[in-house]
Amino acid sequence: MRRILIVGGGYAGFYAAWKLEKRLRSGDAEVTLVDRRPYMTYQPFLPEVVAGSIEARHAAVSHRRHLSRTRLVAGMVTAIDHAHRVVTVAHVDGHGIELGYDVIVVTAGAVTRKFAVPGIAEQAIGLKNVEEAVAIRDKLLTAFDLASGLAPGPRRRKLLTVTFVGGGFTGVEGFGELLSLATALLKRYPEVSRDELRFHLVEASGRILPEVTDRPGRWVVNSLERRGASVHLNTQVTSTVGGHVVLSTGEEFDSELIVWTTGNGVNPVIGRHTDLPVDQRGLIVVRPDLRVGTDDDPVPDAWAAGDDAAVPDLASPVPGALTVPNAQHAYRQGKLLARNIAATLKGKRPRKYLHHSLGAIATLGIGRGIFQYGRLVITGLPAWLMHRGYHVLAVPSWERKIRVLAIWLTAAVFGRDIVSLASVQHPRAAFVTGGESTVPTESVSRTAE
Known part of the structure; x- marks a missing residue:
C-alpha cells in the first residue's frame, strides 16, 4: 500500500x-x-x-x-x-x-504574524485556536468581576479596557462579538457603567475588512463607533509593555486585555x-x-x-x-x-482548483452582521442570520450542526452563560495553596467608608 x-x-x-x-x-x-x-x-x-x-x-x-x-x-x-x-x-x-x-x-x-513590538510577547494573546478564544472570554469576565469590587481609578479603568490589533476578519469579528458580550454583561454588573468600557480597534491601514469594498467597510467602522468603540485607522501599536498601550499617533492608555490579530505569518x-x-x-x-x-x-x-x-x-x-x-x-x-x-x-489526471468567491460575511455581535457579494450588500440582522445559517451548514458532520443549533436555541431562551473558568488554566492552584490566600496581608489596603 x-x-x-x-x-x-x-x-x-x-x-x-x-x-x-x-x-x-x-x-x-x-x-x-x-x-x-x-x-x-x-x-x-x-x-x-x-x-x-x-x-x-x-x-x-x-x-x-x-x-x-x-x-x-x-x-x-x-x-x-x-x-x-x-x-x-x-x-x-x-x-x-x-x-x-x-x-x-x-x-x-x-501562524499568527507578530512584529517586534515591545511587550507583545508578554501581554498579547492571539485568536487562532479554541484555547485562545476561551482565554479571551474568561479574561473579560474576570476583569468585570475584579472591576466591580474596585473604586474608580487607574486599576479599574485598565480592567475595563480592551484592545484588538488588526482589522481583518478575525480581528473585527472577535472585536464586535466581545463588545457585544461586554455590553450584555452590564445588566449583570450594576457596579459598572457603560461609559467605563473602553474598546479600541487598531489597524495599520486606512480601512478594515479588506475583503469588502470601501463603503461597507466604512459602515462597519461607523457601526462599531456608534456602539461606543474607538477605531484607530492608519495607526500602529508601538509598545504594550506592562499593558500600557502606546499608539503611533501618540495616544496612550492601559489595557488589561490585548488581542493580536494582524494576519498570518x-x-x-x-x-x-x-x-x-x-x-x-x-x-x-x-x-x-x-x-x-x-x-x-x-x-x-x-x-x-x-x-x-x-x-x-x-x-x-x-x-x-x-x-x-x-x-x-x-x-x-x-x-x-x-x-x-x-x-x-488510480492512474487518472487530477483537476485544477477553481473556486469563485461566494462573497464575504462577518458577524459583529448578536443581531449584527454584514454580507457582500459583488454590489449586493446586506447589513444588520439579516446578515447576522445569514452568517449563522451559512456556518451551521458548513461545519462538518450532523453531530456538530445539531450541537451548535442546540446551544444557539438555548442561548436565545436563557441568554449567554457568563461563568468564567479562568482558574482552569491553573488547575492545581487550589490544591497547592490549600485555600490559603496568596495575597500578603501587608499589601491589603483598607477601603474608605
Whole structure:
C-alpha cells in the first residue's frame, strides 16, 4: 500500500483525510495524519466562542470521531526531508520520532504574524485556536468581576479596557462579538457603567475588512463607533509593555486585555525546515492542481494546500494572483486534495482548483452582521442570520450542526452563560495553596467608608 502522510489536521488536512477515507478502499493506501491537537478548529466560530454564544468544544471537530481509518499521530512535524521521504515529528510527550511516507500532503497552516513590538510577547494573546478564544472570554469576565469590587481609578479603568490589533476578519469579528458580550454583561454588573468600557480597534491601514469594498467597510467602522468603540485607522501599536498601550499617533492608555490579530505569518517548519520549494514569502509553491512545484519543475509525490501554500487563483482576473488564506478556500482545497490524490493513485489526471468567491460575511455581535457579494450588500440582522445559517451548514458532520443549533436555541431562551473558568488554566492552584490566600496581608489596603 502507498503511505500517505498528511502534515496538519486543520481545514485542508482534515477534509483531505476525511474524503480520502470515502474515496479509497482499505487496501488502496495507508493514511497518517500528524497534528499536535486532536481536533480541527472551525475557525469561523471562534468569535462566537469569545462571546459565549458557542461552547468551545462545539467549535472543535474531533479527529478520532470522524477519521476512523486514518492513523493519528499526536505531535508536530518539525522537519520535512522529501528527498528521503521522511519527516521528523516532535511528539506531544517530548520525544522525537521519524515517519516515512510515499506521498506527502502539507497542510500545516500558518501562524499568527507578530512584529517586534515591545511587550507583545508578554501581554498579547492571539485568536487562532479554541484555547485562545476561551482565554479571551474568561479574561473579560474576570476583569468585570475584579472591576466591580474596585473604586474608580487607574486599576479599574485598565480592567475595563480592551484592545484588538488588526482589522481583518478575525480581528473585527472577535472585536464586535466581545463588545457585544461586554455590553450584555452590564445588566449583570450594576457596579459598572457603560461609559467605563473602553474598546479600541487598531489597524495599520486606512480601512478594515479588506475583503469588502470601501463603503461597507466604512459602515462597519461607523457601526462599531456608534456602539461606543474607538477605531484607530492608519495607526500602529508601538509598545504594550506592562499593558500600557502606546499608539503611533501618540495616544496612550492601559489595557488589561490585548488581542493580536494582524494576519498570518509563515509557518516556521515550511519556511525553514523543508526541502520542498517555497516562494519569497515562505509559502510552498504549488500548481493549480495542488501538486507541489511548477509545470517546468514538478516535485513528485508532494501536495500542499491551505494557508501554507501559494495556490494560484484561477478565478481572479489578476495574472499571478493567489487564493486568499481563508476557510472558504481551505475547505474546498482539502476536498480537492482527496479527489486528486485518489485519482492519481488510480492512474487518472487530477483537476485544477477553481473556486469563485461566494462573497464575504462577518458577524459583529448578536443581531449584527454584514454580507457582500459583488454590489449586493446586506447589513444588520439579516446578515447576522445569514452568517449563522451559512456556518451551521458548513461545519462538518450532523453531530456538530445539531450541537451548535442546540446551544444557539438555548442561548436565545436563557441568554449567554457568563461563568468564567479562568482558574482552569491553573488547575492545581487550589490544591497547592490549600485555600490559603496568596495575597500578603501587608499589601491589603483598607477601603474608605
